[in-house]
Amino acid sequence: MGSSLLVSKFRSGLVLLAVACVAMTMSACAGKTRPKLAYEERPVEALYNTGYERLQQRRWTDAVDYFQEVERQHPYSDWARRSILMQIYAYYQNNNYAEAIAAADRFIQLFPGNPSAAYAFYMKAVCNFEQITDVGRDQGYANAALAGLRDVARRYPGTPYAQDAAVKIDMVNDQLAGKEMNIGRYYQRANQPLAALNRYKAVIANPDFQRTSHTPEALYRLVEVNLQLGLKEEATRNGAVLGYNYPGSPWYAEAYALLTENGHTPDKAPEGKREGWLHRLIPG
The missing domain is CATH 1.25.40 (Serine Threonine Protein Phosphatase 5, Tetratricopeptide repeat)
Known part of the structure; x- marks a missing residue:
């Protein structure tokens, strides 16, 4: 991120909030990839628990494979709903932001009235926030993050998500103002x-x-x-x-x-x- 947005890539406690409801939270670290799982019908608890073990081991890609298998084999179960949340988390921790956003969109589409939809909306915004570049570059991610954070604040007022969104909104506005200043200085020098x-x-x-x-x-x-x-x-x-x-x-x-x-x-x-x-x- 640029100097105008004085924030390094971090893992907010709120990112872990929904995950903590279904599993223990853990620290961030990128995992190694491996081939996709071969199909093998297994009890839902076994698939889910194996995915959870991979999360504990910080093997984010492996964890996603197992949680996706829960969705495929048991699509209408409560385990499938939880597995989508876990995928959002694992993708985010592995810096796979596009995939995390896609998983969040899928959760919102399938479970719009579920309380954990707040987490999905929040994570969409955070994934864009994490990708904000310096003020000398295109600010598409900053604008997307701003729209998403405002949406979180509007939908879930008074929640920890809204409170954190307000802080990040100020940071994004500082970034976008910095972009205007950068362009202004360029014109002034020219x-x-x-x-x-x-x-x-x-x-x-x-x-x-x-x-x-x-x-x-x-x-x-x-x-x-x-x-x-x-x-x-x-x-x-x-x-x-x-x-x-x-x-x-x-x-x-x-x-x-x-x-x-x-x-x-x-x-x-x-x-x-x-x-x-x-x-x-x-x-x-």
């Missing part, structure tokens, strides 16, 4: 100030981005670009908003110095205008 201005404004105007770590820099960049365009009043206003909301930020110190060099002081911006911009920047 001497395309209007294109850069629009990107920086997008960070300030989007309510989801306003509380991200990129807001102070976005305001500073607006000061820079507006001065370049000769829009001195706008530059001064942006500097005032920056100082009002982030007085200790190094970006405000730079903005203050830049405006002072150009004969302006952000503290002298009209109070009414500064307050109006503040309300639009950070709603009450």
Whole structure:
């Protein structure tokens, strides 16, 4: 993942929540692959328990084989339902995110009203979240994760899933705001100030981005670009908003110095205008 999303790949306790209802939880480690199982009719308990043993051994691919065999041989049993949840977990632990999402979709389609559907929805979002790349690349996974996390928060308010989704939503918004900033800096370096201005404004105007770590820099960049365009009043206003909301930020110190060099002081911006911009920047 990129520097804007300060999170390494991890295994959240919530990932284990539904699995803990049907088996013990265990630590993450990639397993080795092996040929698919030859068909052999066996009691459902034996198949399921063997799959569970493979999970304990962290042999994720082997575990999936046995849980799939439970589905094939006993498709309408409660064991089959549990086996799909186990497949989601095993695929995720083995970094097979597409397969984990497919298994989650299958569970949701077959058991939409089951309480464990919350886990399936959550895992879909987490699988996309884990694949978010740095801000210099396409943010398709970030957008998919954001949509999935919002869906979890909407469907299951007040649950641990929704609480964790809220944290991850903030992280994804920071990532997407970072993407806008990255593009804005590119345009600014390419001497395309209007294109850069629009990107920086997008960070300030989007309510989801306003509380991200990129807001102070976005305001500073607006000061820079507006001065370049000769829009001195706008530059001064942006500097005032920056100082009002982030007085200790190094970006405000730079903005203050830049405006002072150009004969302006952000503290002298009209109070009414500064307050109006503040309300639009950070709603009450």
